[in-house]
Amino acid sequence: MKKTMIMLILALVSWGANAQHDHSNMGHSTESHSKMANKSMEQSNVEVERSKSASAIIDNYLALKDALVADNSKKAANSGKMLFEAFEEFDISAQPKSEQKELxxxxxxxxxxxxxxxxxxxxxxHQREHFEMLSTDVKDLVIITGTDRDLYQIFCPMYNNNEGGSWLSASSEIKNPFFGSKMLKCGSVQQNITVK
Ligand SMILES: [Cu+2]
Incomplete structure (x- = not known):
């Protein structure tokens, strides 16, 4: 009986220790999460080559972005089609060999x-869901190919149930393509993509 009690006490003590351990873990993850959130709000800069090779892609991407800002699904569809064609026509073979696979x-x-x-x-x-993923691809692309104009990567922390999402703009003025007129001004510049 005494032995059972001791076992029970040990079990409770170790359970208590585990519970406490869990708490400290939660504290850690909350802390690192808020550090991450802070970090994502800090602006970073990336310098890229001056190049016209991706101009048609950038033009049509920005037209698509503006159509979504204006809540215009039909225009977004048209720009999406032209952007698709710009991707088809992009000359990968003119890019450095070492970058061709990734591009x-x-x-x-x-x-x-x-x-x-x-x-x-x-x-x-649905167009906005694809646009959010597309925006990351276009950003990755212009960092490799260079661009003919400065671009801003703008982050909206509220997109997709507060998961957040970003887009590219040729202006640092906030006009939100994820929410359009519902929340036009939500967002802040996350990264400056500057032509050398
Ligand atoms: Cu789809």
Missing amino acids: GEIIEVAREHAEHISENDGNIE
Whole structure:
């Protein structure tokens, strides 16, 4: 009986220790989460080469972005189609050999997003989902290819149930393509992509 009591006490003590351990873990993860949140609000800078090679992609991407800002699904679909064509026409072979594989992979994924956007006239929320993923691809692409203009990566912390999402703009003025007129001003510049 005494032995059982001791076992029980030991079990309780170790349970208590575990519970406490869990708490300290939670404290840690909360702390690192808020550090991450802070970090994402800090602006970073990346310098890229001056190049016109991705100009058609950037033009049509920005037209698509503006259509979503204006809550115009039909225009977004049209721009999505033109962006798809710009990806098709992009000359990977003119890019440095060492970058061609990665560029090919980015473009393969990005043009599927553009195609879905072009096929979803009338479903702007679905277009916005593809646009969010597409934006990361276009950012990765211009960092490799360079750009003919300065770009800003802008982060909206509220997109996708507060998961957050970002887009590219040629201006640092906030006009939110994820929410359009519902929340036009939500967002802040996360990264400056500056032409050398
Ligand atoms: Cu889709």
